[in-house]
Amino acid sequence: MKPFSSALGAFIIVLFAFTASAQEISDKSPLGFSIESVSISKEALSSVFELKTGGRVDLTLGENGSFSGILMHNSSKKGNLNTVMIRSLADDNSVMQITRQEQEVNHFRYVGRVLNKNKEEGYKITCDDEGHYFLTRFDASKLIEDCNNTH
Numbered sequence: 001m002k003p004f005s006s007a008l009g010a011f012i013i014v015l016f017a018f019t020a021s022a023q024e025i026s027d028k029s030p031l032g033f034s035i036e037s038v039s040i041s042k043e044a045l046s047s048v049f050e051l052k053t054g055g056r057v058d059l060t061l062g063e064n065g066s067f068s069g070i071l072m073h074n075s076s077k078k079g080n081l082n083t084v085m086i087r088s089l090a091d092d093n094s095v096m097q098i099t100r101q102e103q104e105v106n107h108f109r110y111v112g113r114v115l116n117k118n119k120e121e122g123y124k125i126t127c128d129d130e131g132h133y134f135l136t137r138f139d140a141s142k143l144i145e146d147c148n149n150t151h
Contacts, residue, residue, distance in 0.1 A: 031061070035062075040059060042108075042131070048071065049074065049082055053074050054070065071085075072085045080101055080102040081099060083100075084097070093116045094115070095115055096112065098110060099112055110125055112125040113125070114135060119140060120139065120141045121137050122137070124136055124138055
């Protein structure tokens, strides 16, 4: 019985260490998971501009991910630009900003970021040559300055 107990104890320790290590990785990301790039459809990006401030946003990311939040700001269209700000339901410090630029009549381009002042990673909206959109990871620690460290 003793070898079984030792093996079970070792398995639990390894499982705990693996879980703690995986959690450490996801703690770096404002999305709650760490991935190099994840797809987001043009339709999903467009849909948030139809919502009113205070509305719930549920964006599908890739095959299994999502970003859910509350629409905090939906600017009125200024020329050919419109911007929304979404605060994550999972973490109040995570915010997604999306700007839509009308390039031609009913032809839009999207840019934006997902940031969290307490996370090392951020995500920016990128577009490939075929017009597919992605959230692509970048090092946000170099972008966000700590205001407490003034000279």
